[in-house]
Amino acid sequence: MNKALKIVVLAKQVPDTRNVGRDAMTPEGSVNRAALPAIFNPEDLNALEVALRLKDECVGSTVHILTMGPLRAADIIRDAMFRGADGGYLLTDRKFAGSDTLATSYALSCALRQIGADLIVAGRQAIDGDTAQVGPQVAGWLGLPQVTYAEEIEQIKDSSLVIRRRLEHGIEVVESPLPAVITVCSTAAEVRPQNARLILKYKYAATRSELIGDNESLRAEMVAERDYLNIVEFSASDVECDESQLGQAGSPTKVKMVEDVVFQAKESKVLTASDADIEGLMVELMASHTLG
Amino acid sequence: MNNIFVYIETEDGAIAEVSLELLTKGRQLATQLGVELEAALLGHNVAGMERELAAYGADVVWVADDEIFAPYRTLPHASVLSGLLKAEQPQIVLFGATSVGRDLAPRVSAALRTGLTADCTQLEIGPHTDEASGKEYENILYQIGPAFGGNVIATIITPDHRPQMATVREGVMRKELVEKAAAGQVKSIDWKSYLSPADMAVTIIDRQIDERKIDITGANIIVAGGYGMGSKKGFNLCYELAEVLGGEVGATRAATDAGWAEHERMIGQTGITVRPKLYIACGISGQLQHTAGMDSSATIISINSDANAPIHKIADYAIVGKVEEVIPKMIKYYKQNSK
Numbered sequence: 001m002n003k004a005l006k007i008v009v010l011a012k013q014v015p016d017t018r019n020v021g022r023d024a025m026t027p028e029g030s031v032n033r034a035a036l037p038a039i040f041n042p043e044d045l046n047a048l049e050v051a052l053r054l055k056d057e058c059v060g061s062t063v064h065i066l067t068m069g070p071l072r073a074a075d076i077i078r079d080a081m082f083r084g085a086d087g088g089y090l091l092t093d094r095k096f097a098g099s100d101t102l103a104t105s106y107a108l109s110c111a112l113r114q115i116g117a118d119l120i121v122a123g124r125q126a127i128d129g130d131t132a133q134v135g136p137q138v139a140g141w142l143g144l145p146q147v148t149y150a151e152e153i154e155q156i157k158d159s160s161l162v163i164r165r166r167l168e169h170g171i172e173v174v175e176s177p178l179p180a181v182i183t184v185c186s187t188a189a190e191v192r193p194q195n196a197r198l199i200l201k202y203k204y205a206a207t208r209s210e211l212i213g214d215n216e217s218l219r220a221e222m223v224a225e226r227d228y229l230n231i232v233e234f235s236a237s238d239v240e241c242d243e244s245q246l247g248q249a250g251s252p253t254k255v256k257m258v259e260d261v262v263f264q265a266k267e268s269k270v271l272t273a274s275d276a277d278i279e280g281l282m283v284e285l286m287a288s289h290t291l292g
Numbered sequence: 293m294n295n296i297f298v299y300i301e302t303e304d305g306a307i308a309e310v311s312l313e314l315l316t317k318g319r320q321l322a323t324q325l326g327v328e329l330e331a332a333l334l335g336h337n338v339a340g341m342e343r344e345l346a347a348y349g350a351d352v353v354w355v356a357d358d359e360i361f362a363p364y365r366t367l368p369h370a371s372v373l374s375g376l377l378k379a380e381q382p383q384i385v386l387f388g389a390t391s392v393g394r395d396l397a398p399r400v401s402a403a404l405r406t407g408l409t410a411d412c413t414q415l416e417i418g419p420h421t422d423e424a425s426g427k428e429y430e431n432i433l434y435q436i437g438p439a440f441g442g443n444v445i446a447t448i449i450t451p452d453h454r455p456q457m458a459t460v461r462e463g464v465m466r467k468e469l470v471e472k473a474a475a476g477q478v479k480s481i482d483w484k485s486y487l488s489p490a491d492m493a494v495t496i497i498d499r500q501i502d503e504r505k506i507d508i509t510g511a512n513i514i515v516a517g518g519y520g521m522g523s524k525k526g527f528n529l530c531y532e533l534a535e536v537l538g539g540e541v542g543a544t545r546a547a548t549d550a551g552w553a554e555h556e557r558m559i560g561q562t563g564i565t566v567r568p569k570l571y572i573a574c575g576i577s578g579q580l581q582h583t584a585g586m587d588s589s590a591t592i593i594s595i596n597s598d599a600n601a602p603i604h605k606i607a608d609y610a611i612v613g614k615v616e617e618v619i620p621k622m623i624k625y626y627k628q629n630s631k
Contacts, residue, residue: 015440017440017441017443100407101398101401101408102401102402102405102406102407102408105398105402127441128440128441129410129439129440130410130411130441130561131398131408131410131411132394132398132410133394133397133398133401133408133410134398135398136366136395136396136398136399136402137398137399137401137402139399139402140370140398140399140401140402140403141402143490145366145367145493145494146366146395146399147494148366148391148394148395149391149395162497167391167501168390168391169501169502170499170500170501170502171498171499171500172363172496172498172499172500172501173496173497173498173499174365174494174495174496174497175494175495175497176493176494177493177494251407252405252406252407252450252452252453253407253408253409253435253448253449253450254448254449254450254451255446255447255448256420256434256447256448256449257446257447258439258444258445258446258447259444259445259446260443260444260445267608268604268605268607268608268609268610269608269609269610270599270604270610270611270612271609271610271611271612271613272611272612272613273611273612273613273614273617273618273621275621275625277611278611278618278621278622278625279621279625279628279629281593281609281611281622282622282625282626282629283625283629285570285591286626286629286630290569290570290590290591291513291537291570291626
């Protein structure tokens with residue numbers, strides 16, 4: 001029988017940058033970020049599935065989400081609970097605002113020290129940044145081994161995991177001792193759907209801030225009675241950390257300038273499919289040595 | 293001290309293309325700053341590679357040669373590279389945005405407590421004034437690249453921490469032999485002093501790396517097809533045109549997902565970046581996801597029956613017409629006039 005594992009999944013709520021429709025475009029051709037829906041970062045869902053499968057295999061294991069973000073990011077913790085996670089931690093504080101990947105990973109690593117975990121699983125990267133940095137940086141802060149681009153846990157051993165990695169041009173199978181940080185890529189198994197029984201069980205789950213001014217409600221009563229509905233909320237002072245390393249002040253990188261990507265009209269020559277147009281084009285391209 | 297470092301990636305005894313591309317860019321920046329360009333080469337049986345690295349502009353090649361460094365594993369590379377960088381204190385360190393570089397660079401940035409910018413498409417040197425404090429900086433590295441899912445282009449800087457670190461995708465920079473290569477001074481990394489037993493914790497059990505069969509990043513002419521090709525059969529027109537013109541075939545994500553072209557041909561945000569002499573976009577609407585990977589092509593021809601398709605706006609020649617009509621005519625008139 002496999003040993004029970006305490007697993008923490010790092011997840012992020014992100015704007016859906018993949019499907020920028022016409023309604024999210026400004027007349028100038030740039031993206032209106034506020035118009036994009038907030039979603040569970042896709043590869044973090046793959047990470048959650050890896051964690052839930054380990055929980056299935058190792059009786060007594062627990063899976064908790066750790067996310068840093070605004071209060072509404074508690075939505076993804078509930079979403080994960082509806083799929084089989086046991087609970088979660090929301091790291092939320094204005095002091096975290098403006099964090100780059102190094103400051104974010106520092107804050108997460110402080111929370112992880114507090115929580116304690118045998119295994120930390122994260123999505124390879126978030127679609128709003130595509131940096132793939134936070135996972136390895138968390139491992140770096142904690143001094144743990146990291147296995148990136150993980151696709152599947154092939155074998156669970158007493159104090160190690162055998163993990164298949166998906167690289168650009170092939171696969172690699174590695175064995176890593178625990179505790180470790182694993183980042184999971186999109187070719188891993190898809191996350192299981194929400195479960196009706198779990199939705200009923202966890203739909204009232206809330207953080208303390210979500211219950212403020214809500215004392216009389218059914219939800220407040222439920223959370224007070226049932227500890228498993230309590231989503232733990234951490235502020236900067238709740239986790240032991242050096243506050244100078246948080247937020248904008250703790251971020252080595254600064255954004256100097258942001259330009260919207262705009263479809264710039266070149267001096268296009270507009271042609272038709274007529275024989276004269278196409279022959280003219282081919283002759284012109286050959287004359288300029290673009291062709292041939 | 294305060295030089296520029298490039299992390300050199302190797303696979304099966306060969307230097308990765310992206311490392312040579314970074315040396316070319318690093319050479320430019322080093323010359324502009326009046327500093328030296330140094331390469332960090334961690335691998336096994338790498339003797340002789342310093343000549344190639346020097347040919348692409350490296351003044352100094354730092355070498356750690358041992359079987360523990362090949363194949364690549366995170367911890368030995370991260371500990372030794374972090375140790376070397378702490379000792380040498382470069383101002384800039386560049387990595388390829390490969391599965392190795394994207395695994396290693398963030399780990400090193402955490403060890404050095406410095407910033408890292410992913411997937412830069414441009415690197416430039418320039419001044420900076422901090423608006424809040426009024427503090428002025430000279431010769432800062434502008435780390436420029438797409439952000440927010442490719443919907444904006446951001447210029448990131450690391451004003452107060454060193455080194456300034458960035459990753460760059462393969463194919464984004466051009467590699468170029470230098471005219472008068474330096475001799476390529478080889479220095480040994482004192483790697484044993486940077487390693488601890490814990491760095492050996494992860495072991496590789498199996499590894500199956502394919503020879504890259506398809507590689508269109510170096511092609512001068514690319515004929516790319518999108519969902520507008522209609523079907524796998526329709527998509528074959530792209531192959532016909534590419535063959536006649538001596539080019540390679542590329543594809544959008546939609547065409548790749550539909551199974552009309554191999555994954556290696558996917559161009560764009562989630563695929564590869566190309567910059568051929570001539571790019572022919574067939575049945576492609578021109579979403580940012582795709583254009584991010586091809587918009588620096590020298591000449592762009594777009595073929596789309598929708599006159600309002602965004603692709604026409606970035607094209608040098610916008611052909612408003614059906615692909616099944618236009619492509620056979622292009623083949624016909626190319627053959628007729630090339631005789």
